[in-house]
Amino acid sequence: MISQDEELPFWLRLCLVPGVGPETQRLLLAAFGLPSRLFASKRPAIAEVIGERLAEALLSHDNRQGVEQALAWAAEPDNHILTLADSGYPASLLQTADPPCLLYAKGRAELLQNPALAIVGARNASPQGEQNAAAFAQALAEAGITVVSGLALGIDAAAHRGGLKGVGSTIAVIGTGADRIYPARNAALARKIAENGLILSEFPLGMPPIAHNFPRRNRIISGLTRGVLVVEAALGSGSLITARLAGEQGREVFALPGSIHSPLSKGCHRLIRQGAKLVESAEDILEELRWPASLAKPSRKTDAQPSLTNPDEIDLLEKMGFDPIDPDTLQSRSRLTPDALFAMLTLLELDGRIARLPGGRFQRIN
Numbered sequence: 001m002i003s004q005d006e007e008l009p010f011w012l013r014l015c016l017v018p019g020v021g022p023e024t025q026r027l028l029l030a031a032f033g034l035p036s037r038l039f040a041s042k043r044p045a046i047a048e049v050i051g052e053r054l055a056e057a058l059l060s061h062d063n064r065q066g067v068e069q070a071l072a073w074a075a076e077p078d079n080h081i082l083t084l085a086d087s088g089y090p091a092s093l094l095q096t097a098d099p100p101c102l103l104y105a106k107g108r109a110e111l112l113q114n115p116a117l118a119i120v121g122a123r124n125a126s127p128q129g130e131q132n133a134a135a136f137a138q139a140l141a142e143a144g145i146t147v148v149s150g151l152a153l154g155i156d157a158a159a160h161r162g163g164l165k166g167v168g169s170t171i172a173v174i175g176t177g178a179d180r181i182y183p184a185r186n187a188a189l190a191r192k193i194a195e196n197g198l199i200l201s202e203f204p205l206g207m208p209p210i211a212h213n214f215p216r217r218n219r220i221i222s223g224l225t226r227g228v229l230v231v232e233a234a235l236g237s238g239s240l241i242t243a244r245l246a247g248e249q250g251r252e253v254f255a256l257p258g259s260i261h262s263p264l265s266k267g268c269h270r271l272i273r274q275g276a277k278l279v280e281s282a283e284d285i286l287e288e289l290r291w292p293a294s295l296a297k298p299s300r301k302t303d304a305q306p307s308l309t310n311p312d313e314i315d316l317l318e319k320m321g322f323d324p325i326d327p328d329t330l331q332s333r334s335r336l337t338p339d340a341l342f343a344m345l346t347l348l349e350l351d352g353r354i355a356r357l358p359g360g361r362f363q364r365i366n
Helices: 004-015 022-032 035-039 043-050 052-060 064-074 109-113 127-142 155-163 184-196 213-223 239-248 263-273 282-288 311-320 327-334 338-350
Strands: 079-083 102-107 116-120 146-149 170-173 198-201 227-230 252-255 354-356 362-364
Touching: 004 022, 004 035, 004 064, 004 079, 004 102, 022 035, 022 043, 043 052, 064 079, 079 109, 102 109, 102 184, 109 198, 116 127, 116 155, 116 213, 116 239, 127 146, 127 155, 127 282, 127 362, 146 155, 155 170, 155 184, 170 184, 170 213, 184 198, 213 239, 227 239, 227 263, 227 282, 239 252, 239 263, 252 263, 252 282, 311 327, 311 338, 311 362, 327 338, 338 354
Parallel strands: 116 146, 116 227, 146 170, 170 198, 227 252
Antiparallel strands: 079 102, 102 198, 354 362
16 A cells, blocks of 8 residues: 555646646546556546546646655655645545645644634725734634635735734635745745744645636635634625635635725625624634634733823824824814824824825724
Protein backbone atom coordinates (compact mmCIF):
# COMPACT_ATOMS: atom_id res chain seq x y z
CA MET A 1 0.00 0.00 0.00
CA ILE A 2 1.34 3.44 -0.97
CA SER A 3 1.88 5.92 1.87
CA GLN A 4 0.41 9.43 1.82
CA ASP A 5 3.83 10.92 1.00
CA GLU A 6 4.23 8.52 -1.92
CA GLU A 7 0.69 9.29 -3.08
CA LEU A 8 1.16 13.08 -3.15
CA PRO A 9 2.97 13.22 -6.54
CA PHE A 10 -0.01 11.43 -8.11
CA TRP A 11 -2.43 13.94 -6.55
CA LEU A 12 -0.34 16.78 -7.95
CA ARG A 13 -0.14 15.13 -11.36
CA LEU A 14 -3.94 14.88 -11.42
CA CYS A 15 -4.57 18.44 -10.25
CA LEU A 16 -2.01 20.16 -12.48
CA VAL A 17 -3.53 19.12 -15.82
CA PRO A 18 -5.02 22.13 -17.68
CA GLY A 19 -8.70 21.61 -18.47
CA VAL A 20 -9.21 18.88 -15.87
CA GLY A 21 -11.06 20.82 -13.20
CA PRO A 22 -12.25 19.89 -9.70
CA GLU A 23 -15.51 18.30 -10.86
CA THR A 24 -13.67 16.07 -13.33
CA GLN A 25 -11.05 15.25 -10.71
CA ARG A 26 -13.74 14.11 -8.27
CA LEU A 27 -15.39 11.98 -10.98
CA LEU A 28 -12.08 10.21 -11.54
CA LEU A 29 -11.47 9.71 -7.83
CA ALA A 30 -14.97 8.28 -7.39
CA ALA A 31 -14.35 5.84 -10.24
CA PHE A 32 -10.77 4.75 -9.49
CA GLY A 33 -10.08 5.65 -5.87
CA LEU A 34 -6.67 7.13 -5.12
CA PRO A 35 -4.80 8.91 -7.97
CA SER A 36 -2.11 6.22 -8.09
CA ARG A 37 -4.79 3.71 -9.08
CA LEU A 38 -6.11 6.13 -11.67
CA PHE A 39 -2.74 6.48 -13.41
CA ALA A 40 -2.23 2.72 -13.27
CA SER A 41 -5.47 2.25 -15.23
CA LYS A 42 -5.79 1.84 -18.99
CA ARG A 43 -6.82 4.71 -21.22
CA PRO A 44 -10.15 3.14 -22.37
CA ALA A 45 -11.28 2.82 -18.75
CA ILE A 46 -10.42 6.47 -18.07
CA ALA A 47 -12.09 7.64 -21.30
CA GLU A 48 -15.26 5.81 -20.28
CA VAL A 49 -15.50 8.13 -17.25
CA ILE A 50 -14.42 11.51 -18.70
CA GLY A 51 -14.35 11.09 -22.48
CA GLU A 52 -11.55 10.69 -25.00
CA ARG A 53 -10.45 14.34 -25.11
CA LEU A 54 -9.94 14.70 -21.35
CA ALA A 55 -8.41 11.24 -21.07
CA GLU A 56 -5.86 12.25 -23.71
CA ALA A 57 -5.10 15.49 -21.82
CA LEU A 58 -4.73 13.65 -18.53
CA LEU A 59 -2.35 10.97 -19.81
CA SER A 60 -0.29 13.03 -22.26
CA HIS A 61 0.31 16.26 -20.33
CA ASP A 62 3.84 16.53 -18.97
CA ASN A 63 3.61 18.36 -15.65
CA ARG A 64 6.69 16.84 -13.98
CA GLN A 65 8.26 20.26 -13.46
CA GLY A 66 5.17 21.55 -11.66
CA VAL A 67 4.98 18.42 -9.53
CA GLU A 68 8.65 18.70 -8.53
CA GLN A 69 8.25 22.40 -7.75
CA ALA A 70 5.25 21.73 -5.50
CA LEU A 71 7.01 18.86 -3.70
CA ALA A 72 10.05 21.07 -3.07
CA TRP A 73 7.77 23.82 -1.72
CA ALA A 74 5.99 21.35 0.58
CA ALA A 75 9.34 20.19 1.95
CA GLU A 76 10.07 23.66 3.33
CA PRO A 77 9.28 24.35 7.01
CA ASP A 78 5.61 25.15 7.76
CA ASN A 79 4.50 24.45 4.16
CA HIS A 80 1.83 21.80 3.62
CA ILE A 81 -0.13 20.31 0.74
CA LEU A 82 -3.34 18.66 1.94
CA THR A 83 -5.34 16.23 -0.18
CA LEU A 84 -8.93 15.07 0.19
CA ALA A 85 -7.56 11.87 1.70
CA ASP A 86 -5.46 13.58 4.40
CA SER A 87 -6.63 13.47 8.01
CA GLY A 88 -5.66 17.15 8.31
CA TYR A 89 -8.04 18.22 5.53
CA PRO A 90 -10.72 20.46 7.15
CA ALA A 91 -13.84 18.42 7.87
CA SER A 92 -16.12 21.44 7.41
CA LEU A 93 -14.90 21.87 3.83
CA LEU A 94 -15.52 18.19 3.06
CA GLN A 95 -19.19 18.81 3.82
CA THR A 96 -19.53 21.36 1.00
CA ALA A 97 -20.57 20.59 -2.56
CA ASP A 98 -17.28 21.63 -4.19
CA PRO A 99 -14.27 20.89 -1.96
CA PRO A 100 -10.91 21.39 -3.69
CA CYS A 101 -8.86 18.22 -4.15
CA LEU A 102 -5.69 20.00 -2.99
CA LEU A 103 -5.05 22.76 -0.49
CA TYR A 104 -1.72 24.58 -0.28
CA ALA A 105 -1.18 25.81 3.28
CA LYS A 106 1.58 27.96 4.72
CA GLY A 107 1.78 28.33 8.50
CA ARG A 108 -0.20 26.64 11.26
CA ALA A 109 -2.20 23.95 9.49
CA GLU A 110 -3.74 22.85 12.81
CA LEU A 111 -5.93 25.98 12.68
CA LEU A 112 -8.00 24.19 10.02
CA GLN A 113 -9.43 22.04 12.82
CA ASN A 114 -10.50 25.02 14.98
CA PRO A 115 -14.04 26.40 15.23
CA ALA A 116 -14.03 29.30 12.77
CA LEU A 117 -15.99 32.34 11.66
CA ALA A 118 -15.48 34.40 8.49
CA ILE A 119 -15.40 38.20 8.59
CA VAL A 120 -15.65 39.91 5.20
CA GLY A 121 -16.58 43.29 3.81
CA ALA A 122 -15.72 46.26 1.65
CA ARG A 123 -12.25 46.96 0.31
CA ASN A 124 -12.86 50.72 0.49
CA ALA A 125 -14.12 50.45 4.07
CA SER A 126 -14.70 53.35 6.40
CA PRO A 127 -12.38 53.82 9.39
CA GLN A 128 -15.25 52.83 11.70
CA GLY A 129 -15.88 49.70 9.64
CA GLU A 130 -12.25 48.65 9.85
CA GLN A 131 -12.23 49.28 13.58
CA ASN A 132 -15.42 47.22 13.98
CA ALA A 133 -13.95 44.35 11.96
CA ALA A 134 -10.73 44.35 14.00
CA ALA A 135 -12.61 44.53 17.31
CA PHE A 136 -14.99 41.67 16.43
CA ALA A 137 -12.09 39.57 15.15
CA GLN A 138 -9.99 40.14 18.25
CA ALA A 139 -12.90 39.31 20.58
CA LEU A 140 -13.64 36.11 18.67
CA ALA A 141 -9.98 35.10 18.47
CA GLU A 142 -9.57 35.69 22.20
CA ALA A 143 -12.49 33.29 22.70
CA GLY A 144 -10.57 30.66 20.72
CA ILE A 145 -12.39 31.16 17.40
CA THR A 146 -10.26 31.27 14.25
CA VAL A 147 -11.08 34.27 12.05
CA VAL A 148 -11.18 33.52 8.31
CA SER A 149 -11.03 36.18 5.60
CA GLY A 150 -9.62 36.86 2.14
CA LEU A 151 -6.56 39.13 2.66
CA ALA A 152 -8.14 41.95 0.64
CA LEU A 153 -7.72 45.58 1.59
CA GLY A 154 -10.21 47.15 4.00
CA ILE A 155 -12.38 44.87 6.14
CA ASP A 156 -10.48 41.65 5.33
CA ALA A 157 -7.13 43.10 6.39
CA ALA A 158 -8.62 44.59 9.56
CA ALA A 159 -10.18 41.22 10.45
CA HIS A 160 -6.83 39.47 10.03
CA ARG A 161 -5.08 42.06 12.19
CA GLY A 162 -7.66 41.59 14.92
CA GLY A 163 -7.51 37.80 14.66
CA LEU A 164 -3.74 37.80 15.13
CA LYS A 165 -4.26 39.36 18.58
CA GLY A 166 -6.06 36.29 19.97
CA VAL A 167 -5.24 32.63 20.49
CA GLY A 168 -7.71 31.63 17.76
CA SER A 169 -5.56 33.52 15.24
CA THR A 170 -6.57 33.85 11.59
CA ILE A 171 -6.64 32.08 8.20
CA ALA A 172 -6.22 34.05 4.97
CA VAL A 173 -7.78 32.30 1.95
CA ILE A 174 -6.15 33.78 -1.13
CA GLY A 175 -6.96 33.83 -4.84
CA THR A 176 -3.38 33.30 -6.02
CA GLY A 177 -0.79 30.59 -5.53
CA ALA A 178 0.38 30.21 -1.92
CA ASP A 179 3.79 31.51 -2.95
CA ARG A 180 2.32 34.84 -4.14
CA ILE A 181 0.70 37.66 -2.20
CA TYR A 182 -1.97 39.97 -3.56
CA PRO A 183 -2.43 42.85 -3.04
CA ALA A 184 1.21 43.83 -2.51
CA ARG A 185 0.16 46.38 0.12
CA ASN A 186 -0.73 43.46 2.40
CA ALA A 187 2.67 41.75 2.08
CA ALA A 188 3.77 42.60 5.63
CA LEU A 189 0.42 41.43 7.01
CA ALA A 190 0.69 38.20 5.02
CA ARG A 191 4.11 37.49 6.54
CA LYS A 192 2.66 37.88 10.03
CA ILE A 193 -0.20 35.54 9.14
CA ALA A 194 2.23 32.94 7.76
CA GLU A 195 4.18 33.12 11.04
CA ASN A 196 1.26 33.10 13.49
CA GLY A 197 -1.76 32.03 11.44
CA LEU A 198 -2.28 30.31 8.10
CA ILE A 199 -2.21 31.25 4.39
CA LEU A 200 -4.44 28.91 2.36
CA SER A 201 -4.98 28.46 -1.38
CA GLU A 202 -6.45 25.88 -3.73
CA PHE A 203 -4.55 27.32 -6.70
CA PRO A 204 -1.22 25.95 -7.99
CA LEU A 205 2.02 27.64 -7.05
CA GLY A 206 2.79 30.63 -9.24
CA MET A 207 -0.87 31.36 -10.00
CA PRO A 208 -1.15 35.14 -10.60
CA PRO A 209 -4.11 37.27 -9.43
CA ILE A 210 -6.76 36.38 -12.03
CA ALA A 211 -10.11 38.09 -11.51
CA HIS A 212 -12.35 35.00 -11.66
CA ASN A 213 -10.29 33.17 -9.02
CA PHE A 214 -11.34 35.55 -6.24
CA PRO A 215 -15.10 34.84 -6.30
CA ARG A 216 -14.20 31.14 -6.49
CA ARG A 217 -12.07 31.26 -3.34
CA ASN A 218 -15.08 32.72 -1.47
CA ARG A 219 -16.68 29.28 -1.20
CA ILE A 220 -13.64 28.15 0.79
CA ILE A 221 -13.85 31.18 3.10
CA SER A 222 -17.45 30.31 3.97
CA GLY A 223 -16.94 26.54 3.80
CA LEU A 224 -14.26 26.55 6.51
CA THR A 225 -16.58 28.24 9.00
CA ARG A 226 -19.77 28.00 11.03
CA GLY A 227 -20.86 31.40 9.81
CA VAL A 228 -20.00 34.62 7.97
CA LEU A 229 -20.11 38.15 9.38
CA VAL A 230 -20.44 40.95 6.81
CA VAL A 231 -19.22 44.22 8.33
CA GLU A 232 -19.63 46.71 5.46
CA ALA A 233 -20.75 46.02 1.90
CA ALA A 234 -22.14 48.03 -0.97
CA LEU A 235 -24.90 46.42 -3.01
CA GLY A 236 -22.42 45.15 -5.63
CA SER A 237 -19.84 43.91 -3.13
CA GLY A 238 -18.15 40.54 -3.55
CA SER A 239 -18.79 40.03 0.16
CA LEU A 240 -22.43 39.37 -0.72
CA ILE A 241 -21.23 36.45 -2.86
CA THR A 242 -19.57 34.98 0.22
CA ALA A 243 -22.77 35.52 2.21
CA ARG A 244 -24.85 33.80 -0.47
CA LEU A 245 -22.46 30.85 -0.61
CA ALA A 246 -22.58 30.60 3.18
CA GLY A 247 -26.37 30.34 3.06
CA GLU A 248 -26.19 27.65 0.35
CA GLN A 249 -23.69 25.72 2.49
CA GLY A 250 -25.95 25.85 5.54
CA ARG A 251 -23.79 28.37 7.40
CA GLU A 252 -25.15 31.23 9.48
CA VAL A 253 -25.03 34.73 8.02
CA PHE A 254 -24.53 37.75 10.28
CA ALA A 255 -24.49 41.43 9.34
CA LEU A 256 -23.52 44.65 11.09
CA PRO A 257 -26.07 47.44 10.61
CA GLY A 258 -24.88 50.92 9.71
CA SER A 259 -26.05 54.36 8.75
CA ILE A 260 -29.01 54.53 6.37
CA HIS A 261 -27.07 57.23 4.52
CA SER A 262 -23.95 55.13 3.87
CA PRO A 263 -23.62 53.15 0.60
CA LEU A 264 -21.41 50.71 2.55
CA SER A 265 -24.40 49.78 4.73
CA LYS A 266 -26.78 48.98 1.86
CA GLY A 267 -25.48 45.42 1.39
CA CYS A 268 -25.64 44.62 5.10
CA HIS A 269 -29.17 46.01 5.37
CA ARG A 270 -30.28 43.91 2.40
CA LEU A 271 -28.84 40.79 4.05
CA ILE A 272 -30.72 41.58 7.25
CA ARG A 273 -33.98 41.99 5.31
CA GLN A 274 -33.27 38.61 3.70
CA GLY A 275 -32.86 36.90 7.06
CA ALA A 276 -29.26 37.51 8.13
CA LYS A 277 -28.91 37.99 11.86
CA LEU A 278 -28.24 41.55 13.01
CA VAL A 279 -25.35 41.64 15.49
CA GLU A 280 -23.93 44.40 17.65
CA SER A 281 -21.21 42.50 19.50
CA ALA A 282 -19.09 39.38 19.27
CA GLU A 283 -21.14 37.96 22.15
CA ASP A 284 -24.21 37.97 19.87
CA ILE A 285 -22.37 35.60 17.52
CA LEU A 286 -21.05 33.37 20.31
CA GLU A 287 -24.56 33.03 21.72
CA GLU A 288 -26.17 32.33 18.35
CA LEU A 289 -23.67 29.59 17.51
CA ARG A 290 -23.73 28.31 21.10
CA TRP A 291 -20.03 28.72 21.46
CA PRO A 292 -18.77 29.23 25.03
CA ALA A 293 -17.97 32.86 25.78
CA SER A 294 -14.38 31.78 26.45
CA LEU A 295 -13.13 28.69 24.62
CA ALA A 296 -9.66 29.77 25.66
CA LYS A 297 -8.08 32.36 27.88
CA PRO A 298 -7.61 35.75 26.21
CA SER A 299 -4.14 36.12 24.76
CA ARG A 300 -3.79 39.70 25.88
CA LYS A 301 -5.71 42.65 27.27
CA THR A 302 -5.96 46.00 25.61
CA ASP A 303 -5.99 49.27 27.50
CA ALA A 304 -9.21 51.24 27.23
CA GLN A 305 -9.00 54.63 25.55
CA PRO A 306 -8.96 57.41 28.21
CA SER A 307 -12.21 59.33 28.57
CA LEU A 308 -12.41 62.83 27.19
CA THR A 309 -12.34 65.59 29.78
CA ASN A 310 -12.51 68.67 27.56
CA PRO A 311 -16.20 69.74 27.53
CA ASP A 312 -15.82 71.50 24.16
CA GLU A 313 -14.50 68.31 22.54
CA ILE A 314 -17.26 66.24 24.15
CA ASP A 315 -19.86 68.69 22.85
CA LEU A 316 -18.39 68.64 19.34
CA LEU A 317 -18.44 64.83 19.19
CA GLU A 318 -22.07 64.81 20.28
CA LYS A 319 -22.94 67.26 17.55
CA MET A 320 -21.07 65.15 14.95
CA GLY A 321 -23.19 62.07 15.56
CA PHE A 322 -21.95 58.87 13.95
CA ASP A 323 -22.63 59.55 10.27
CA PRO A 324 -19.96 61.13 8.04
CA ILE A 325 -20.32 64.90 8.15
CA ASP A 326 -18.85 67.80 6.17
CA PRO A 327 -17.16 70.75 7.93
CA ASP A 328 -19.82 73.27 6.88
CA THR A 329 -22.63 71.26 8.46
CA LEU A 330 -20.56 70.67 11.58
CA GLN A 331 -19.74 74.37 11.87
CA SER A 332 -23.41 75.20 11.59
CA ARG A 333 -24.26 72.74 14.36
CA SER A 334 -21.41 73.73 16.66
CA ARG A 335 -21.38 77.49 15.90
CA LEU A 336 -17.58 77.43 16.21
CA THR A 337 -15.39 79.64 14.07
CA PRO A 338 -13.66 77.80 11.18
CA ASP A 339 -10.26 78.15 12.87
CA ALA A 340 -11.52 76.84 16.22
CA LEU A 341 -13.40 73.99 14.53
CA PHE A 342 -10.43 72.73 12.50
CA ALA A 343 -8.09 73.06 15.46
CA MET A 344 -10.40 70.88 17.53
CA LEU A 345 -10.93 68.40 14.67
CA THR A 346 -7.17 68.03 14.29
CA LEU A 347 -6.77 67.25 17.99
CA LEU A 348 -9.60 64.71 17.90
CA GLU A 349 -8.13 63.08 14.80
CA LEU A 350 -4.69 62.80 16.41
CA ASP A 351 -6.36 61.30 19.48
CA GLY A 352 -8.09 58.64 17.32
CA ARG A 353 -11.60 59.90 18.13
CA ILE A 354 -12.50 60.83 14.56
CA ALA A 355 -11.30 59.94 11.06
CA ARG A 356 -10.89 62.12 7.98
CA LEU A 357 -12.80 60.67 5.00
CA PRO A 358 -12.47 61.25 1.24
CA GLY A 359 -14.14 64.46 0.15
CA GLY A 360 -13.10 66.37 3.25
CA ARG A 361 -15.71 64.80 5.53
CA PHE A 362 -15.16 63.54 9.07
CA GLN A 363 -16.60 60.60 10.99
CA ARG A 364 -16.68 59.83 14.68
CA ILE A 365 -15.07 56.51 15.64
CA ASN A 366 -16.66 54.60 18.47
